[in-house]
Amino acid sequence: MRVYSKTLKEFLDAWPGKKRFGIYRFLPLFFLLGASLEFSMINWHVGEVNFYRTYKRRQARKIAEEILASREST
Template identity: 70%
Template sequence: MNLYSGSVRRLLDSWPGKRRFGIYRFLPLFFVLGAALEFSMINWTVGETNFYRTFKRRQAKNYVEEQQHHQQQQQQHQQ
């Protein structure tokens, strides 16, 4: 039972380094794809926001909530 087409098999088999590196020959490709994804998440904006700003905003919100939680615990402990 074939899980993928013959053209995909030919493409994968034609990728250099099969004998020496085996399945690890695809690592540079995935490294470049990961770097491109990271670059796009930081630099591409949709409207007024991007992934980096959203992440930083969420991180700040979590910090504030954590500080409020600690203050509430301290107040309860003092009473």
């Protein structure tokens, strides 16, 4: 593993569980980062829009276009 920052290397080496878990000792950290990202995508609004409203709108538009395309082809 190449670490170019001495401070970062010291921080990573100080993280507990190196001998027992190896690289997997960082999994709880990544789990918490993923959960916080998911929470922010749900709860942070830009105006009246957040990520999930935009996603649901795109999915609804896609389904409606598929239904219209199947009706036109028959």
